[in-house]
Amino acid sequence: MVLSRSVTGVGCGAKPFFNARGLHTLPLQPAKIPAKTASRKRANTTFALFGGLGGGDLALLTTVNNIPHPDKVAKGGEDAWFISTPDSGGGGSLAVADGVGGYNKMGIDPGLYSRQLMRLALKEDQVQGAAVDPAGVLSWAQQGCNLPGAATVCVLQLAPKGRKLLAANLGDSGFLILRGGAIVLASEALQHYFDCPYQMSDLSRGRSETAEDAQMFEIEVKEGDVIVTASDGLFDNVFQDEIVKIVNSHVKSGGSRLAGLKTAAAELGEVAFRNSSDEQYESPFAVECFAEDKQLAAAQAKKLASLPGPFGRMAGSLAGSALGTLTCQLGGKPDDITVLVTEVVKASSSQAELKTAQEEAQEGLDKVTLILDKSLSEFQIKEAAKTIKPKKNPAKADGTYTTEQIDGMDKATLQNLLQQYGLPTSGKISTLKERLASAAGGK
Numbered sequence: 001m002v003l004s005r006s007v008t009g010v011g012c013g014a015k016p017f018f019n020a021r022g023l024h025t026l027p028l029q030p031a032k033i034p035a036k037t038a039s040r041k042r043a044n045t046t047f048a049l050f051g052g053l054g055g056g057d058l059a060l061l062t063t064v065n066n067i068p069h070p071d072k073v074a075k076g077g078e079d080a081w082f083i084s085t086p087d088s089g090g091g092g093s094l095a096v097a098d099g100v101g102g103y104n105k106m107g108i109d110p111g112l113y114s115r116q117l118m119r120l121a122l123k124e125d126q127v128q129g130a131a132v133d134p135a136g137v138l139s140w141a142q143q144g145c146n147l148p149g150a151a152t153v154c155v156l157q158l159a160p161k162g163r164k165l166l167a168a169n170l171g172d173s174g175f176l177i178l179r180g181g182a183i184v185l186a187s188e189a190l191q192h193y194f195d196c197p198y199q200m201s202d203l204s205r206g207r208s209e210t211a212e213d214a215q216m217f218e219i220e221v222k223e224g225d226v227i228v229t230a231s232d233g234l235f236d237n238v239f240q241d242e243i244v245k246i247v248n249s250h251v252k253s254g255g256s257r258l259a260g261l262k263t264a265a266a267e268l269g270e271v272a273f274r275n276s277s278d279e280q281y282e283s284p285f286a287v288e289c290f291a292e293d294k295q296l297a298a299a300q301a302k303k304l305a306s307l308p309g310p311f312g313r314m315a316g317s318l319a320g321s322a323l324g325t326l327t328c329q330l331g332g333k334p335d336d337i338t339v340l341v342t343e344v345v346k347a348s349s350s351q352a353e354l355k356t357a358q359e360e361a362q363e364g365l366d367k368v369t370l371i372l373d374k375s376l377s378e379f380q381i382k383e384a385a386k387t388i389k390p391k392k393n394p395a396k397a398d399g400t401y402t403t404e405q406i407d408g409m410d411k412a413t414l415q416n417l418l419q420q421y422g423l424p425t426s427g428k429i430s431t432l433k434e435r436l437a438s439a440a441g442g443k
Contacts, residue, residue, distance in 0.1 A: 057090045057346065057347045057348055058222075058344050060092030061085070061092075061354060063258065063262045064265060065266050065269040065338070069336050076111065078109070079099065079338040080368065081340060082125070082361075085357050085358035090158070094156055095122075095156070097121075098338070103150065106148075108149050112149055115375070116372060117151055117153065118368075119369070120145055121137050121153075125157065128157075134157050137168070142200050145202060146204060147379070149202075150199040153170050154187065156175060156229060158344075163222065165217070168215070168217075170199070170209060171197035171200075172197040174230070174232075178227075178244060197232075221344045223345060225343070229340040230268075231338045232335065233272055234269075236284055237285065238268065238272050246271065247268075250264035272337045275332040276332035289328035378409075378410070381405060382413055385413050385417050406437055406440070409436075414432040
């Protein structure tokens with residue numbers, strides 16, 4: 001395949017179908033959906049698979065690997081996730097959210113929204129107990145996440161003392177399920193158009209997709225099934241057959257199950273990261289870009305050819321190779337990469353590994369919480385800076401900010417406040433802090 005342009009981006013037993021990214025979907029009947037959703041979006045489809053497996057005390061044993069975009073390491077990237085492993089009785093949940101990078105251009109950290117969304121989603125997951133409802137998790141989290149930004153999101157929950165796995169996927173994060181070393185189901189990327197996925201944001205700030213727009217799944221799982229859930233940093237850079245090969249080489253290689261899951265997650269992340277920076281790699285993202293561009297060009301050429309007279313015939317015959325609106329190139333797509341690898345295990349005989357997995361998940365959550373709390377504090381300070389009223393006599397300022405708050409401000413925030421006080425905005429950041437402390441009280 002010759003690629004010569006460049007990518008910029010904003011039931012069971014049935015024969016599988018694959019799209020350009022190698023995602024495996026199954027042809028099932030769509031569920032009935034509200035007219036308002038059908039009028040502007042694709043059908044919200046419910047998949048029901050693997051019936052008749054009986055009951056079972058199953059649990060989700062999950063581990064995670066996160067690799068931030070090279071330019072976003074300092075802030076921990078923009079992906080977020082949670083893992084909830086049961087203490088006993090089976091069940092379990094996991095989720096991933098990918099902050100929409102376009103908000104960086106507006107001075108907004110997309111990681112702020114994705115992390116807060118996952119924090120709220122975990123709270124709702126814990127409240128639900130046995131009554132699992134991933135759409136409810138998404139809905140509750142969105143209503144409570146009143147921050148700028150947006151995220152794609154995928155949530156999976158296993159009902160305690162049963163086999164039913166419920167999932168909700170919105171956007172181009174997603175999951176696939178392996179049984180006996182082969183894929184039996186993979187979610188489909190939901191996009192408005194190429195590289196513009198469905199995404200969840202604060203409804204008070206404008207129009208947004210909601211849980212009603214997510215693709216829903218009801219799946220009967222069995223012991224030994226493996227689930228790979230990830231942000232698009234994996235799926236844009238690693239084809240499905242390689243994902244399967246990597247998982248099978250580790251999860252079924254003997255030894256502890258948790259160790260196998262960890263090595264699988266580690267290698268998936270490493271391969272995705274390596275491919276993302278390879279400018280000669282024929283990535284899933286590049287393949288899809290060219291496929292989409294070719295379809296656009298064909299549609300435009302057909303439209304031109306329909307014009308009356310010789311101009312239409314000539315334009316249509318020449319336009320096929322010249323038209324198209326995407327700029328595509330060979331290579332991977334640098335991005336945050338988050339991979340969660342899960343094995344469906346027998347809860348009663350896996351308590352030690354489940355406990356270890358939960359402890360490790362909590363350690364990861366604690367780190368993410370520190371990043372989130374710091375980001376929220378910085379955001380609140382910046383929001384306050386937008387509303388502060390200039391004081392005509394800074395020397396008589398009544399102390400708007402504490403010393404601790406001023407110490408946590410970045411240079412842009414300091415300069416903004418000093419400008420409102422009518423004070424100089426040049427100098428080192430330490431000088432700006434001293435100047436603002438004097439004007440605003442700095443108590």
